[in-house]
Every structure is written in structure tokens, then in C-alpha cells.
Amino acid sequence: MADRNSSSIGSICRNSLFCLLIVIASIFSILSGFFVLCSTSLSHYMSHNLLLNSKYFAIVDSNNSREANQYETKTQPLSSLASKEEAVSHGKYVPDCGANIHALKVFMYDLPPEFHFGLLDWKAKAANVWPDIRSEIPVYPGGLNLQHSIEYWLTLDLLSSGFSGPLHARAATRVHNSSEADVIFVPFFSSLSYNRFSKVKLQEQYSQDKMLQEKLVKFLQVQEEWKRSGGLDHVIMAHHPNSMLEARNQLWPAMFILSDFGRYPPNIANVQKDVIAPYKHVIKSFVNDMSTFDSRPILLYFQGAIYRKDGGIIRQELFYLLKDEKDVHFAFGSIQRDGIKEASQGMHSSKFCLSIAGDTPSSNRLFDAIASHCVPVIISDDIELPFEDVLDYSEFCIFISTSDAINKNYIMNLVRGIRQDDWTRMWKRLKEVEKFFEFQYPSREDDAVQMIWQAVARKVPAVKLKLHRCRRFPPTADGSKEKERAFLVPGNFW
Numbered sequence: 324m325a326d327r328n329s330s331s332i333g334s335i336c337r338n339s340l341f342c343l344l345i346v347i348a349s350i351f352s353i354l355s356g357f358f359v360l361c362s363t364s365l366s367h368y369m370s371h372n373l374l375l376n377s378k379y380f381a382i383v384d385s386n387n388s389r390e391a392n393q394y395e396t397k398t399q400p401l402s403s404l405a406s407k408e409e410a411v412s413h414g415k416y417v418p419d420c421g422a423n424i425h426a427l428k429v430f431m432y433d434l435p436p437e438f439h440f441g442l443l444d445w446k447a448k449a450a451n452v453w454p455d456i457r458s459e460i461p462v463y464p465g466g467l468n469l470q471h472s473i474e475y476w477l478t479l480d481l482l483s484s485g486f487s488g489p490l491h492a493r494a495a496t497r498v499h500n501s502s503e504a505d506v507i508f509v510p511f512f513s514s515l516s517y518n519r520f521s522k523v524k525l526q527e528q529y530s531q532d533k534m535l536q537e538k539l540v541k542f543l544q545v546q547e548e549w550k551r552s553g554g555l556d557h558v559i560m561a562h563h564p565n566s567m568l569e570a571r572n573q574l575w576p577a578m579f580i581l582s583d584f585g586r587y588p589p590n591i592a593n594v595q596k597d598v599i600a601p602y603k604h605v606i607k608s609f610v611n612d613m614s615t616f617d618s619r620p621i622l623l624y625f626q627g628a629i630y631r632k633d634g635g636i637i638r639q640e641l642f643y644l645l646k647d648e649k650d651v652h653f654a655f656g657s658i659q660r661d662g663i664k665e666a667s668q669g670m671h672s673s674k675f676c677l678s679i680a681g682d683t684p685s686s687n688r689l690f691d692a693i694a695s696h697c698v699p700v701i702i703s704d705d706i707e708l709p710f711e712d713v714l715d716y717s718e719f720c721i722f723i724s725t726s727d728a729i730n731k732n733y734i735m736n737l738v739r740g741i742r743q744d745d746w747t748r749m750w751k752r753l754k755e756v757e758k759f760f761e762f763q764y765p766s767r768e769d770d771a772v773q774m775i776w777q778a779v780a781r782k783v784p785a786v787k788l789k790l791h792r793c794r795r796f797p798p799t800a801d802g803s804k805e806k807e808r809a810f811l812v813p814g815n816f817w
């Protein structure tokens with residue numbers, strides 16, 4: 324599709340003045356995304372990039388006895404079980420980027436259960452907001468809901484902060500004094516709320532999902548923590564592309580955890596501000612994978628819903644291009660309950676697995692392919708990938724632009740041309756990286772939960788910079804509150 328667009332733009336561009344205008348317009352529209360938070364955003368953006376690329380990013384002293392003591396003396400009952408040794412080991416956590424950084428300190432709002440485990444039919448006992456997960460862990464529904472379940476795993480991880488081992492593997496620790504926190508976590512299970520409660524029931528005006536979003540916005544706007552930062556240091560999960568559909572327009576100063584930016588304008592969500600998290604794969608992990616290039620008979624595999632809206636139209640075109648090719652499995656049908664076993668078998672028997680844009684740029688097929696050690700072939704021009712600041716996906720994925728992919732024979736020539744040793748190198752790398760995409764409780768070192776916390780932690784210096792810049796002029800009785808707010812309104816530069 325990009326191909327068609329660009330060829331039509333190409334013909335317009337013969338008029339060179341027009342062309343110049345288009346180029347200028349696109350540069351401005353890209354830049355405007357960076358301009359929205361503070362008037363000084365451009366310089367902020369540059370600083371952020373410098374920080375990410377430099378060893379000075381690791382700001383925090385590697386000697387954490389101070390944090391450890393704080394941890395011991397100031398945290399509340401939940402963490403009282405942590406031994407000194409465990410507390411110290413928090414501080415020694417070394418993230419994948421090689422920088423020494425202490426565990427991210429997270430304050431979590433005690434939202435009423437209707438926002439989180441209540442959505443899983445958990446009933447609170449007495450005045451408890453949270454289940455005591457040492458004795459009961461509410462069960463998450465299986466099936467496709469699980470794809471967007473980051474909210475459940477992250478919240479469980481925070482709840483267990485302080486009593487579940489192995490603590491050295493922790494990237495985040497819960498603090499109970501929000502003034503000491505790096506980020507403020509909003510434990511709304513928004514994807515589950517969308518998946519289960521977005522249908523408007525008879526005789527109701529709103530869905531429960533919409534009602535909860537409204538309530539959440541009202542709740543946040545009166546919190547001291549929100550007012551203090553205008554939401555900049557808040558972490559809000561909206562992994563399902565349709566979750567938080569209403570609230571995102573009000574809560575956008577916060578850091579979102581998303582699957583992609585497909586349904587977001589760039590001033591509401593963007594790669595500078597937000598974190599991309601993996602889907603939880605639905606097919607089975609390939610345990611003890613002893614396969615080889617020759618023992619995987621299928622060359623190229625795709626199983627998924629074929630008729631999708633928006634960017635997903637490419638799926639149909641590829642179906643007609645590939646369906647009759649030798650050694651290619653390209654089939655209809657989303658991977659539902661019964662299909663999971665079959666799809667697992669199929670992907671475990673394939674050398675390459677297609678991951679094509681669906682309704683939005685991301686798709687769970689990528690994470691299914693990684694779990695199968697089937698080298699992903701990604702066709703999705705606007706995809707954003709989890710943890711890409713510390714992971715080089717070109718080591719284990721093939722990327723094909725949409726415009727190339729719809730050329731006859733392009734995909735097949737490329738895939739047939741990949742030699743056994745190159746494939747084997749990517750397969751080995753897949754086996755190394757797969758742990759970064761595993762969600763589980765208790766969470767383990769460098770699994771998806773810890774990687775997401777680390778990704779949030781890498782955004783913290785930029786958040787602090789933004790906050791400090793916005794605080795240059797403290798609020799006064801007269802109009803400077805207005806000025807403060809003006810920083811936070813999404814800008815439209817046209």
C-alpha cells in the first residue's frame with residue numbers, strides 16, 4: 324500500500340513546488356510530535372537521545388547501600404519480610420543494557436478492585452483492595468484475552484515486591500511513599516475491561532468499560548501525585564489497541580504501555596514518551612528445540628485472520644501471491660482455542676514465519692514466531708518493537724517493506740536465498756532472546772515483566788528532565804497555573 328501511495332505522490336511530485344511543500348509538511352508533522360509537552364521539547368528530545376546512547380545514561384551510583392537502607396526502614400508491611408540481603412540485592416540489579424541502575428521505585432495507587440482484580444471476578448474481603456497473593460492468585464481467563472494481559476503480570480509483580488524471590492532479579496520495587504517513587508503506576512486492567520466489558524448493555528447508555536475510564540480520569544485528576552506532575556510520571560497500561568479509547572485523550576501526558584501506535588495520533592502517544600510491550604504469545608513455547616534447518620520442512624508459515632481492516636489489507640494480497648508456492652503454508656483462520664495446537668506444530672516445523680500487519684501494525688504472530696524459534700519475517704511498515712533500544716531485531720528477524728512484499732516473487736526469492744548458516748545464526752539468537760518475551764508469575768530475571776520495568780526505567784531520566792523544566796516557574800496565585808497548564812495541552816501547530 325505504501326507503494327501505491329508513493330507512486331501517486333511521485334506523479335504529483337513532478338510539480339516540484341508541490342513536492343517541496345509536501346516534504347516541508349511531513350517534516351513539520353513529524354516534529355510537532357516532539358513539541359507537545361513543554362515549549363522546550365525539542366531540546367529535551369535531543370537530550371533524551373544523547374542520554375540513551377551514552378554510558379552516562381546510567382546516572383545512578385552503583386553503590387546502593389543508601390537505597391537499601393531506605394528500603395528497609397521506610398517501606399510498609401508488605402515488604403517487611405525482605406531480608407537485608409535481599410534488599411541490598413535489589414540495588415545490584417544489572418539490566419541488559421549493561422548499565423548499573425537501581426531498581427525502579429514504583430508507587431501504585433490503591434484503586435478499588437473494580438478497576439483490576441474485580442474485573443476477574445475476584446471479591447475483596449473486608450476493606451482489602453488487593454488479594455493477598457501469598458494465599459490466592461486470581462486466575463486470568465485463558466484464550467485470546469491473554470495476548471494483552473501485561474496489566475495482570477505487572478500488577479502481580481508489584482504486589483509481590485518485597486516477599487517473592489528471587490529478589491536479585493527484580494527491576495522494580497514497590498514503594499509506599501509516592502514522594503520517593505520514580506514513577507506512579509495506575510493499576511487499571513484496561514485491556515481486560517475492553518475485552519470483557521465494552522459492549523453496551525440493553526437500557527444502558529455507556530459500556531462498563533467507558534464508565535470505568537471516566538471514573539479513572541476523575542480519580543486521577545484529584546490525586547496529589549497527578550497534580551504534582553500533571554501526570555508526566557504516571558505509567559498507564561493500554562495494551563489492547565482499543566483500550567482506554569476515551570481516557571487516552573485526557574491522560575496522555577502519562578507514559579503509556581502499548582502494543583503499537585496504530586490508533587494514536589503522535590501527540591497522544593509516541594516512541595519518545597511511551598513503552599512498547601510484547602503480546603503474550605498464544606502458541607506453545609518450543610522447549611528443548613533440537614531442530615535444524617533441514618528438520619523444519621515448511622519454508623514459510625502464516626496462519627491468521629486474513630481479512631483485516633486498515634493496514635491489514637496486505638494480508639489478502641499476500642495470500643493470493645503465496646498460496647500456491649511450494650513449501651509455503653498460508654492459511655485462513657485466527658488462532659483460536661482448537662487452532663493453537665495445530666499452529667504450534669506448524670510454527671515449530673517452519674523455518675520462517677510471516678508476521679504481517681493486522682488491524683494495527685503489531686500482531687501476536689511475531690511473538691508466536693519467537694516462541695517457536697521460527698525466524699520472523701516482518702511485513703509491517705509502521706511496527707514498533709518492544710525493547711528495541713536494547714535489542715537489535717535484525718539479528719533474528721527479516722524485515723520486508725510492504726511495497727517490496729507485494730512484488731511478485733520478492734518474498735520467495737528473498738527467503739529461498741537465505742543460507743543455512745545464516746538461518747541457524749538467527750535461530751540460535753531466537754533461543755537466546757525468547758526469555759525477554761515470556762510473561763509469568765513469579766516473574767524471572769529478564770523476562771517480559773522485568774524487561775518492561777527496565778524499559779520504563781530508561782524513560783525516567785527523560786521524564787525527570789521534562790518535569791524539572793516544567794517547574795522552572797513555580798505556580799503563583801495569579802495566572803501562572805494557566806501557564807503551567809498550557810505546557811500540558813497537546814499542541815496543534817497548524
Ligand SMILES: *[C@@H]1O[C@H](CO)[C@@H](O)[C@H](O)[C@H]1NC(C)=O
Pocket residue numbers: 386387388
Ligand atoms: C559502597 O558502600 C560501602 C558501605 O558504605 C563501602 O564500604 C564501599 O566501599 C562502597 N563501594 C563503592 C564502590 O563505593
Ligand SMILES: *[C@@H]1O[C@H](CO)[C@@H](O)[C@H](O)[C@H]1NC(C)=O
Pocket residue numbers: 500501502503
Ligand atoms: C515521604 O517521603 C518524603 C520525601 O522523602 C518525606 O518528606 C515524607 O515525610 C515522607 N512521608 C511519609 C508519610 O513518610
